[in-house]
């Protein structure tokens with residue numbers, strides 16, 4: 412029997428990246444024999460945030476669950492979208508009065524995958540402690556899932572690594588997003604949790620984290636508000652494939668991918 416495999420792609424930046432992911436994801440799923448696909452879509456809309464069109468394209472393109480991050484509520488339509496489309500998550504450590512859900516269990520043919528979306532709090536919004544929130548969700552759902560994956564959308568590399576070690580052996584994978592640059596530190600921790608600081612983005616390669624360099628240069632030299640324009644340069648996909656042992660649900664392999 413083959414192990415359970417999940418493909419996870421980082422922050423999709425802009426409609427051109429949505430199209431590129433939608434064009435390639437089913438092929439990638441086949442190539443890597445992935446049983447499930449999770450995509451961070453927090454910037455799939457033009458500008459940033461999420462929109463219905465981008466979400467629908469990602470789902471029809473092969474995403475089973477879409478995670479988000481700090482930009483999820485940038486557009487007013489997001490609240491409605493999160494209520495209508497339960498395959499789209501917002502970070503679980505937002506207050507409970509906020510629209511949408513922070514975790515979901517995807518029922519694949521070969522196993523149930525719990526996906527949790529969390530936001531870091533170091534250098535970001537002062538939300539609920541992500542460590543405690545992760546613990547609570549994993550515990551409350553015990554017995555309802557076979558494998559688990561956390562998209563930890565955070566700024567600080569230390570916070571991402573700390574959460575991964577904290578959850579080592581409790582969560583199947585702790586995968587970082589938000590900083591948009593793929594890191595080369597993927598590893599399986601001692602108790603069977605797959606970890607990478609950042610899986611990288613799906614967006615224009617020749618850019619500053621997806622944005623036209625001129626915008627960021629102006630922002631950093633003028634210190635005045637600047638409208639961010641997504642670069643129209645060719646898009647690359649970044650992500651990882653995580654393999655879980657079907658006997659004990661622990662991660663046995665994490666592989667970076669670039670397309």
Ligand SMILES: [Fe+2]
Pocket residue numbers: 453480481482564589
């Ligand atoms: Fe972000």
Ligand SMILES: [Fe+2]
Pocket residue numbers: 422453454480589590591
């Ligand atoms: Fe992002």
